[in-house]
Amino acid sequence: MVRTMRSIEEEARVHRIDGARAEAFLADPALADLLEGDILKELVAWGTDGVRRALVVGLEDRGRIALALAKAGVFVTVVEPDETLHEAVKVAAEQARCGIQLNFYASDYMKRDFAASGFDLAVFYATLSRYNEPLVVLKKAARELRAGGRLFARVRVRPTLAPMARLVGRLPHGAQVIRKAGELAVRVPQVRSILTLPDGAALLEGAGEVFKVERTVRYHLVAPLLGRLGSLPAVPGRQWLARALPLAVKADALALRARPMTYLATHLALFGVKELGLGRTFRL
Numbered sequence: 064m065v066r067t068m069r070s071i072e073e074e075a076r077v078h079r080i081d082g083a084r085a086e087a088f089l090a091d092p093a094l095a096d097l098l099e100g101d102i103l104k105e106l107v108a109w110g111t112d113g114v115r116r117a118l119v120v121g122l123e124d125r126g127r128i129a130l131a132l133a134k135a136g137v138f139v140t141v142v143e144p145d146e147t148l149h150e151a152v153k154v155a156a157e158q159a160r161c162g163i164q165l166n167f168y169a170s171d172y173m174k175r176d177f178a179a180s181g182f183d184l185a186v187f188y189a190t191l192s193r194y195n196e197p198l199v200v201l202k203k204a205a206r207e208l209r210a211g212g213r214l215f216a217r218v219r220v221r222p223t224l225a226p227m228a229r230l231v232g233r234l235p236h237g238a239q240v241i242r243k244a245g246e247l248a249v250r251v252p253q254v255r256s257i258l259t260l261p262d263g264a265a266l267l268e269g270a271g272e273v274f275k276v277e278r279t280v281r282y283h284l285v286a287p288l289l290g291r292l293g294s295l296p297a298v299p300g301r302q303w304l305a306r307a308l309p310l311a312v313k314a315d316a317l318a319l320r321a322r323p324m325t326y327l328a329t330h331l332a333l334f335g336v337k338e339l340g341l342g343r344t345f346r347l
Contacts, residue, residue, distance in 0.1 A: 121190030126152030274335030
């Protein structure tokens with residue numbers, strides 16, 4: 064896969080979104096383990112099988128993925144523009160005696176080129192929502208993965224207001240309420256930077272034209288919201304929220320077994336593989 068004029072033009076349009084922020088609960092190890100532990104365990108098991116060189120874009124997870132891969136003997140290249148997030152990961156790696164397995168770049172991923180086919184695995188844990196054209200970011204990663212290499216991407220999404228609009232629109236002033244909610248969503252940076260559920264689904268569909276998608280996961284309904292509220296010191300009833308959170312995680316998982324509920328999921332994850340070609344056309 065060579066860099067084409069089209070890919071150069073696409074990448075020139077890509078920029079990081081101002082105001083985009085990491086999910087606050089990821090800074091709390093206990094909350095992160097409760098809410099994301101299962102998906103991370105699946106990623107690490109899948110991402111260390113026969114993998115020697117990995118690219119990890121972003122440290123929103125506070126380096127848990129990079130450390131787990133390094134401990135498994137994988138050589139990890141980390142690209143994270145915020146250097147303040149590097150040091151804690153470096154210290155943890157030295158304590159685990161796997162520091163030599165980690166290489167850090169304080170850079171925007173889209174401003175740094177790596178060798179074509181240089182990695183066996185690329186991880187975009189909570190990073191894609193920070194870019195205005197996340198599919199172009201994945202196309203760049205496809206160039207830097209070897210044939211047969213693996214891709215993991217996880218995005219936070221906000222369900223579309225359309226179903227709610229149909230329900231609430233029947234109530235007095237319902238249409239105005241929905242319109243105001245939509246206006247608010249596009250004004251608040253922390254919300255604007257989250258993909259809508261249709262956009263998230265379109266991203267996965269687009270990724271499926273570049274990678275062979277082995278598995279997609281839609282998970283979480285209300286548990287992350289409770290986790291965020293419980294982490295705020297000014298919120299009353301924090302202890303109750305902390306006790307309710309494990310139950311909320313289980314309730315979410317149970318509810319999402321019903322297919323209609325998956326359209327209300329707040330997180331999407333993708334496990335993909337860069338195919339060997341074999342008559343497949345890659346849109347790069």
